């Protein structure tokens with residue numbers, strides 16, 4: 001997708017961080033050595049996105065550039081490089097579907113087919129109801145439980161056509177299924193269950209113990 005296509009045509013005339021986020025920005029920037037405040041660009045983009053209904057307007061890019069003493073184009077380069085940053089409005093449920101090789105080998109085509117069958121949208125588009133946006137992304141770093149669909153901040157794993165449909169049903173009802181493996185495996189253990197340390201029982205804290 002071209003950079004122009006990723007940026008909203010309609011933009012707000014102003015953007016300012018909330019008082020709470022201004023405090024958070026001070027805390028984030030203080031973590032970096034003097035003169036290295038540009039290192040805070042990603043957390044600030046994330047704050048802007050969360051504050052602004054899950055997308056970053058160009059006025060926020062300009063503001064972040066001023067705050068971090070960066071050229072605006074450098075902030076925009078970062079915002080357009082990472083697919084997790086949205087530069088135009090997205091639906092309430094932002095679906096990032098991984099189709100990189102491990103997910104593809106484990107059936108991401110079926111996951112994608114289910115989403116497309118239901119909403120008739122391609123990557124980069126939003127459903128007619130306005131609630132679901134789809135983006136095809138590269139590896140989400142959870143290949144062991146492929147295929148993966150990220151819904152806003154959460155990962156759903158081990159999906160096929162039927163389980164993707166069930167997940168979408170739950171989102172439509174605003175009652176999302178529990179996050180993680182839809183086949184119920186714990187963490188990234190084998191699909192057949194634990195194959196080593198099999199006699200250890202997890203403690204309530206989630207830490208394995210004898």
Ligand code: FES
Pocket residue numbers: 098099100101102103104138139140141142143144146147148
């Ligand atoms: S290839 Fe999909 S999570 Fe890595």
